[in-house]
Amino acid sequence: MIIIISANKFFINGIRSLVNMTMSAQRRYSQTLFLDNISDVNDKSLTIARTIIVDYSHPDIQQLAALLYRKKKIIHGDIVFVVKSEILADPVENIIINSISTIVLDYIDVTQRLQKYLQNASDHRCIKVFRKSISSLDSCVNIKLTKQEDSLLPYIISGLNNKKIAQATDLSNMMISHYRRNIYQKLNVRNIAGLYHFLHSLEGG
Known part of the structure; x- marks a missing residue:
């Protein structure tokens, strides 16, 4: 199964054509599910999906948190995230997308690259490009978060509370x-608001 998350009819029509070509040529995907929001997808569909394509043209932390x-x-x-490059310039969006995604594609050349992906003919690692990542933030401000702290940072900045994070990660509250x-x-922050302020202070740095 392939799941397409988008509320944009033009995006959906374009993706539908690519998927149909791939399905007819390779039969890689037996079913395609189109939905407006990730919250509309049930757990069973998410479990069996081979690919989830997210049209992320506008910031939506709640949708990112639901995926995470x-x-x-x-x-x-x-x-697979399809994003506008300016969204990745936001450190909060960038860190969360970085932690969730297998691949990130820019809207500018999405058709060609997504077609290659659907044909399973591209090196996924080569097209996952970010302006900032958790590790680059570490080096940028000369701090060292532990590996566990690095892995939990996206959950925290997505707005999930401790109980939700514990459920998602199998760690205790x-x-x-x-x-x-x-x-x-x-x-050197006191709360989530301070954390957002700290991360945004790194923009352009």
């Missing part, structure tokens, strides 16, 4: 609280 929450335990296929405090201390 379900990714580790439910989603086993590729997650107490451990999530511990790591959250450590991250805040290392970044």
